Amino acid sequence: MLTEREVYQTAIEMLHRAETTLPKDVTRALRRALRTEQNPISKLQLELMLKNLEIARKLDAPICQDTGTFTFFVRIGRKLILNFDLREVITRAVAEATKKIPLRVNVVDPITRKPMSSNTGKEQPTIHIELTDGNEFQMDLLVRGSGAENCGRLFMLGPTEGLNGIKQAVIATLNEAGGKPCPPTIVGVGIGGSMETACLEAKRALLRPLDKKNPDPILAKLEREIEVAANRLNIGAAGLGGKNTVLGVKIEKAASHTASLAVAIAMQCWVARRASAKLVNGKLRLVRS
Amino acid sequence: MKLIRLTPPLNEKDVRKLCAGDLVSITGTIVTARDKAYAKIVSGAKLPIKLEGGIVYHCGPLLKRRPSKFKIVSAGPTTSARMDGVQVKFLETTGVRAVVGKGGIGEDVAKHFPRLGCVYLAFPGGAGALAARRIEKIEGAYWRELGDAEAMWIFRVKDFGPLVVAVDTKGNSLYRHKNGTQKIKEKR
Structure with a gap:
């Protein structure tokens, strides 16, 4: 049976792993960007980024001082019995990781702006729970700094604006963002649904590794087209020009009202931190996401 | 590429020699300031230290608390554009000659830099562990009540760069x- 202690320890371990090392698909994409870049200033930025990853790993230190806020996506099989408060346990793990790793206290009251010393509060961390069949248990973590988060946008397009409207929305978002979200970024796009589901799908899209193709051929083509257009914007690494504005574009969709076309864009900085854990033979383990 | 060494306080003449695309490093004292410190300064708060000719660093560091002091764990730049609305007033008030940050500043702010005799120096955002290695010592801190990220930290840095x-x-x-490759005027 899945224990409270297992979830607590694993969540801390996920935060630690995500903050100090990047997934392999992301480092590979950064190295590829360095190989293809011709602008010498942008090349230097990519070199510094890769050097930073090496130092963070060696010193076991957070890659970026903006250790972000946390979104957990949890899938729970309905045959599984949890005899503890999952949200409380994950929240407690964030507070402990904040002291232990350490993480910067980023969570504040939105009105008084007073820091919350535990680095937790209402909806922080954000936990999305999905009930599934069987007895699986999977936790996926996204860590997001505010540089990228602040550049996210929601467009409520007209229903007939179609693929072209979607592309334009993403390109307009990238142009407006410029160097602010720490490019080369990963762009998560949520299409359809309502306001909140489009945003959620945009975030969920960021969980898919860069080298994993979209199973939907129409979306896979759209991802490629947007990626090519984005990399022609000459925003480049750190916003200093060049052909590496995005590392990838990831799209998810949800069914839409016939009169709506919601398009949400969530940006993820090049420090694209994520971690996953799931039940393997009855034990909760960190897995490659 | 050649690295130009800056040692604050900077004088106007040296700052005006710098050209977009040059690479520089800093050795000496720099001061962090971001949203809350900026807001305080432009609304007339008394400066706790002299900033004339100084270098301001847009940074909210991640620190580890040790019994007697702090250790800097990660301290890269934050998004400079958040301060765009008050940047010009801040520079006029303080006499700062160089701003270190990431992501750039808006065109409306950049157009004042020739008049102000100030430059913007970029370090890649996200490279916090690397930046922390070039900070030798915390020389002081002001406005700690604003929180670790927003306080004004005085850092002694060595070969901080390349910027x-x-x-x-x-x-x-x-x-x-937006218009493709940038053309640099007066490049040496």
Whole structure:
């Protein structure tokens, strides 16, 4: 049976792993960007980024001082019995990781702006729970700094604006963002649904590794087209020009009202931190996401 | 590429020699300031230290508390554009000659840099562990009540860089990406 202690320890371990090392698909994409870049200033930025990853790993230190806020996506099989408060346990793990790793206290009251010393509060961390069949248990973590988060946008397009409207929305978002979200970024796009589901799908899209193709051929083509257009914007690494504005574009969709076309864009900085854990033979383990 | 060594306080003449695309490093004292410190300064708060000719660093560091002191764990730059609305007033008030940050500043701010005799120096955002290695010592801290991220930290840095001169005093900005490749005026 899945224990409270297992979830607590694993969540801390996920935060630690995500903050100090990047997934392999992301480092590979950064190295590829360095190989293809011709602008010498942008090349230097990519070199510094890769050097930073090496130092963070060696010193076991957070890659970026903006250790972000946390979104957990949890899938729970309905045959599984949890005899503890999952949200409380994950929240407690964030507070402990904040002291232990350490993480910067980023969570504040939105009105008084007073820091919350535990680095937790209402909806922080954000936990999305999905009930599934069987007895699986999977936790996926996204860590997001505010540089990228602040550049996210929601467009409520007209229903007939179609693929072209979607592309334009993403390109307009990238142009407006410029160097602010720490490019080369990963762009998560949520299409359809309502306001909140489009945003959620945009975030969920960021969980898919860069080298994993979209199973939907129409979306896979759209991802490629947007990626090519984005990399022609000459925003480049750190916003200093060049052909590496995005590392990838990831799209998810949800069914839409016939009169709506919601398009949400969530940006993820090049420090694209994520971690996953799931039940393997009855034990909760960190897995490659 | 050649690295130009800056040692604050900077004088106007030296700052005006810098050109977009130059690479620089800093050795000496720099001061962090971001949203809350900026808001305080432009609303007339008394400066706790003299900033004339100084270098301001847009940074909210991640620190580890040790029994007697702090250790800097990660301290890269934050998004400079958040301070765009008050940047010009801040520079006029303080006499700061160089701003270190990431992501660039808006065109409306950059256009004042020739008049102000100030440059914008870029370090890649996210490279916090690397930046922390070039900070030798915390020399002081002011406005700690604003929280670790927002307080004004005085850092002694050594060979802090390489930083790119991204906005200079000649009207050049490396952030004008929309029209393709940037043309640099007066490049040496």
